[in-house]
Amino acid sequence: MTSALLVIFLIILPILTAVFLYFYDRMQKQHAILRNYPILGRVRYIFEKTGPELRQYLxxxxxxxxxxxxxxxxxxxxPGKYLNSIIGFGSKRDxxxxxxxxxxxxxTKQNEEMRVDNADLVNTKRYIMDEDNLFSRREHLEDVPTLPWLLPEEDAVVIGPDCEHPFRVRGLLGQSxxxxxxxxxHAITALSKGIGLTPGSWMNTGEGGLSPYHLEGGADLIAQIGSGLFGYRTEEGEFSVERLLEKAALPQVKAFELKLAQGAKMRGGHVEGEKVTPEIAAIRNVVPYTTINSPNRFHQFDDYPSLFDFIDEIRGHAGKPVGIKIVVGGKEDAEELASYMQQTxxxxxxISLDGAEGGSGATxxxxxxxxxxxxxxxxxLLDDALRKYGVRERVKIISSGKITTPDKAAIALAIGADLVQSARSFMISVGCIMAHRCHTNDCPAGVATTDKKLQEGLVIDEKKYRVANYILTMREGLFRMASAAGLDSPTKFERHHVIYKDERGRVFPVE
Known part of the structure; x- marks a missing residue:
């Protein structure tokens, strides 16, 4: 008897639910589709909600x-998981x-002809696949000493050679x-520790200020200062020399960067209030759980003379290199910057140059x-302008904007960059699944969230090796691309090493 009642209940419940939703949707006044087609409308919204995931995976x-x-x-x-980037059968590029x-x-160049320092191995871990079937998957972590693929000391890219404390870079790739x-x-700590495992690279703190988690892994740091001056401000929001000196005194902080713009947003940053925990608020010197909108630009400058004065002020106090992060809008902008550098x-x-294709957690x-x-x-445009006005040797260009693989990095270096950096590839190496939830604090991978429960899924001591492995495979790939081009170092890429092919098969030099 009990079983029969259960069966009846299971049959009647869906019917009653459907009837309730039918009349509820017919009476509501917010959604026209649900009002006119209650049941079909519900199905439509289900497909609309699950559509992105279905398209991504199926x-x-x-x-x-x-x-x-x-x-x-x-x-x-x-590459981050298996320390391997070998494929089979052929490229899927069109x-x-x-x-x-x-x-x-x-x-081409032989491996022994390459100008590389592989003396000190990096102790990392990679996954080894034990079984990979339709319904079962087993793999285990294995210790593996790995070549670091560093530039020799004499080939290091030196930023701010005339500063009291120049920044010598031997890895070519950093975290934006x-x-x-x-x-x-959890994500910041895993990134810091992973980059710290691979000396020669660096991580940029972002405009939110220098946190203990950036320092955790011992990585070299570029400390970014945004228009909101987070971490470098007084309680009234003015620039604080004292807070600057605190950061400059840290050996890990190698340089400072003024963020004028980034690819996905030509304005100040945005952080929802629910993400601004008391700890984050203390680091940024703002009110907890208050939505943060940085000013569109710095109040300290509004033209090149005042910008350059502010750069000099920071460099004078810190004794370390100072750069700017920009997005170029046209040839005139690049030439105006270079011209003023020449005049003064x-x-x-x-210069950290971001392309319009750059990403952002919220924009x-x-x-x-x-x-x-x-x-x-x-x-x-930027490289040409700096050369035209004779100031190219004074400034290094760090390029970013979807530089995620060695070939893309090599092309950027050839076109005019001295160094390359990436943000989203580092996010992905630490666990991001591209759920497009960065701005909601509901990141399912525990990466772009301050929610403690969601962050539990991101195991720092596992993800740090993925970050290190991604860097190492990128470095190795850059040397591999250089040797294929007949060069003994990726620092020697020039424009004539790149050609552009259009959709009709015609080829052009990059000019």
């Missing part, structure tokens, strides 16, 4: 999808489309700006889609 081709398709995503995940290519040499607050403490003999020690669609120039175009 329906999109490996080379479809934005901002990164599945093929690009795997090229960031797999060679009919237009794009950039590295010019291969008739006579990501703040504590935009990312949780002043200016930044480095506006219109800014992300249509403001600023993409990296390749702006990189050529």
């Amino acid at each position: 329906f999109d081709d490996d080379n479809d999808g934005k901002p990164f398709n599945r093929e690009e995503y795997l090229r960031m995940v797999l 060679f009919q489309e237009s794009g950039y290519y590295i010019r291969n040499a008739m006579f 700006a990501m703040s504590y607050g935009a990312l949780g403490d 003999g002043k200016g930044p020690d480095f 506006y669609q219109d800014l992300a889609d249509s403001v600023g120039l993409p990296l390749h175009s702006s990189l050529v």
Whole structure:
């Protein structure tokens, strides 16, 4: 009897639920589709809600999808997990489309001919696959001493050589700006420890200020100062020299960067109030649980003379290199910057150049889609302008904007960059699944969230090795690309090593 009642209940309950929803939706006045088609409307909204996940995992081709398709995503995940970037059978690139290519040499370089320092191995871990079937998957971590792929000391890229404390870089690849607050403490700590395992690279603190988690792993740091002056402000919001000196005294802090703009947002940053915990508020010197909107620009300057004076002030107090992060809007902007550097003999020690394709945890669609120039175009304009006005040797260019693989990094170096950096590839190496929830504090991977429960899923002592492995495979790949081009070092890439092929098969030099 009990079983029969249970069966009846299970049959009647869905019917009663459907009847209730039918009349409820017919009476509500907010959604026209639900009012006119109550049941079908519910089905429509279910498909609409689950559509992005269905497309990402089931329906999109490996080379479809934005901002990164599945093929690009795997090229960031797999090297970090398995310390391997070898593929089988062939490339999935559409060679009919237009794009950039590295010019291969008739006579390539042998491994022993490369200018590389592989003396001190990096102790990391990688996964070994034991079983990979449809319904079972087993793998284990294995210790593996790995080549560091560092530039020799004499080939190091030196930022601010005339500063009291120059920044010598031997890894060519670094982590672009990501703040504590935009990312949780587990993610920042894993990134810091992973980068710390691979000396020669660096991490940028982002405009949210220097946190204990950035310092945790011993990584070299570029301390970013945004228009909100978070971590470098008084309670009234003015610039604080005392707080600057506190950071400058730390040996890990190698340089400072003034953020004028970034690719996805030509304005100040945004952090929802629920992400501003008391700890984050203390680091930024703001009120806890209050939504933060940085000013669109610094109050301290509004033209090149006042910008360069502010750079000099910071450099004078800190004794360390000072750079600017910009997005180029046109040839005139690049030339105006270079011209003023020539006239005054002043200016930044480095320029972090972000392309319009750069990412952000939270921004506006219109800014992300249509403001600023993409990296390749702006990189050529900036490099040309600095050379035209004779100041290129004074300033290093660090380029960013979807530089996620060795070939993309090599192309950026050839077009005009001295160093390259990336943010989203580091997020992906630490666990990001591209859920597009960065701005909600509900990141399912525990990366872009300060929610303690969600962060429990991100195990620092596992993810740090993925970060280290991603860096190591990128470095090795850069040397591999250089040897294929007949060069003994990736620092020797120049524009003539890159060609551009259009959709009709015509090839052009990069000018």
